[in-house]
Amino acid sequence: MMKLIVDEADLEKKFNQALNEIGLNISQAFAEAAPVDTGFLKNSFTYKIDTDNNIIILAADYLDYVLYGTPPHIITPKNKKFLRFKVDGKEVFTKKVKHPGTAPNPFIFEVIDRDYPKIMEDAFTRNFR
Numbered sequence: 001m002m003k004l005i006v007d008e009a010d011l012e013k014k015f016n017q018a019l020n021e022i023g024l025n026i027s028q029a030f031a032e033a034a035p036v037d038t039g040f041l042k043n044s045f046t047y048k049i050d051t052d053n054n055i056i057i058l059a060a061d062y063l064d065y066v067l068y069g070t071p072p073h074i075i076t077p078k079n080k081k082f083l084r085f086k087v088d089g090k091e092v093f094t095k096k097v098k099h100p101g102t103a104p105n106p107f108i109f110e111v112i113d114r115d116y117p118k119i120m121e122d123a124f125t126r127n128f129r
Contacts, residue, residue, distance in 0.1 A: 023047035069104035
């Protein structure tokens with residue numbers, strides 16, 4: 001009879017390494033696929049591993065608006081009397097703007113469908129050989 005002895009500490013170390021590799025690689029894949037305006041969203045992707053070994057991807061708080069789009073809406077100043085911005089190099093002051101809304105950009109779901117299975121497979125293959 002063959003007896004297999006598993007070193008639990010080594011197994012846990014390898015599992016944690018694989019989780020961190022997955023978190024890093026998927027957050028990098030999201031960043032590479034993110035649309036760029038100011039670059040804030042692209043640079044905001046990071047991850048953490050919670051106590052239940054869930055990989056939690058963190059990003060700019062407006063990510064949902066990018067993913068799902070926005071309906072037409074009115075923008076008004078929050079702390080000032082006027083909004084101020086530039087149009088064609090000219091400074092504009094106004095009390096409200098009718099924003100036409102934005103189309104959804106589901107780039108994260110495309111990355112998950114395309115890259116996540118390989119990222120998982122590579123991480124576990126590398127860490128459990």
